[in-house]
Amino acid sequence: MNIVLLGAPGAGKGTQAALLEKKYNLVHISTGDIFRANIKGGTPIGKVAKSYIDAGQLVPDSVTCDIVKDRLQQEDVKAGYMLDGFPRNLFQAQELDKFARVDACINISVDPALLMDRICGRRVCSCGASYHVSTLGGRTTCEKCGKPLYQRDDDNPETVGARLKTYQTQTAPLIDYYGAQGKLITIECGTASPDGVFAMICEKLDAIIK
Numbered sequence: 001m002n003i004v005l006l007g008a009p010g011a012g013k014g015t016q017a018a019l020l021e022k023k024y025n026l027v028h029i030s031t032g033d034i035f036r037a038n039i040k041g042g043t044p045i046g047k048v049a050k051s052y053i054d055a056g057q058l059v060p061d062s063v064t065c066d067i068v069k070d071r072l073q074q075e076d077v078k079a080g081y082m083l084d085g086f087p088r089n090l091f092q093a094q095e096l097d098k099f100a101r102v103d104a105c106i107n108i109s110v111d112p113a114l115l116m117d118r119i120c121g122r123r124v125c126s127c128g129a130s131y132h133v134s135t136l137g138g139r140t141t142c143e144k145c146g147k148p149l150y151q152r153d154d155d156n157p158e159t160v161g162a163r164l165k166t167y168q169t170q171t172a173p174l175i176d177y178y179g180a181q182g183k184l185i186t187i188e189c190g191t192a193s194p195d196g197v198f199a200m201i202c203e204k205l206d207a208i209i210k
């Protein structure tokens with residue numbers, strides 16, 4: 001099964017992808033993670049991506065679509081994958097339809113008022129773990145591997161404001177795009193915990209898989 005995970009910045013795409021990856025054995029492909037790895041490695045793609053990410057804007061489609069197309073040609077995705085953060089506008093969605101099959105789009109819907117605090121309070125580890133300061137009790141290292149936690153460069157109020165605007169204008173129209181294809185599964189999260197949201201997603205996916 002091939003899934004698109006849709007949702008505003010901070011909606012919980014990465015959190016849910018980590019849970020879904022284990023349960024359904026789907027490969028997790030996050031374009032944001034790919035760009036951050038390129039920035040860290042100082043690659044040409046990283047140099048292009050950094051200015052857009054810092055400004056809360058989308059990295060150009062030509063760069064992003066090629067990365068995803070290449071990634072989906074690798075052997076490990078044959079049994080199924082989740083795209084986290086791609087597509088992010090109508091052009092990317094139409095391109096994706098040319099080179100891959102999407103079975104379902106999970107739209108993680110969260111009250112926008114919660115997003116700024118979630119993102120600005122997020123602390124991450126290089127091992128991939130993610131936390132919120134409110135649950136860390138002052139701890140500054142990762143519970144899983146002991147490495148120091150840090151804040152993403154784009155997790156500051158100014159950039160988050162721009163990211164949320166970019167989502168509204170460019171990405172939110174994809175809800176209707178996948179709705180029209182009959183592939184949309186919307187999860188109204190309310191105040192549910194990550195495990196609660198996961199349970200809601202599993203219920204919907206299990207019904208499709210049967």
Ligand code: AP5
Nearest residue numbers: 009010011012013014015031032053058059085122193194
């Ligand atoms: P990307 O890395 O994709 O960032 P994003 O979409 O802004 O989303 P986040 O990673 O911030 O949030 P998330 O939904 O994964 O939430 P998380 O699970 O971490 O993209 C970054 C940038 O790269 C873009 O701005 C753009 O510049 C560029 N880019 C990427 N893809 C692109 C593309 N296709 N085209 C062009 N440019 C692209 O959760 C957030 C926080 O909330 C955490 O602290 C978590 O612990 C907490 N949390 C999660 N779930 C819950 C819950 N249920 N209750 C309470 N807290 C929760």
Ligand code: MG
Nearest residue numbers: 013014015032
């Ligand atoms: Mg993420």
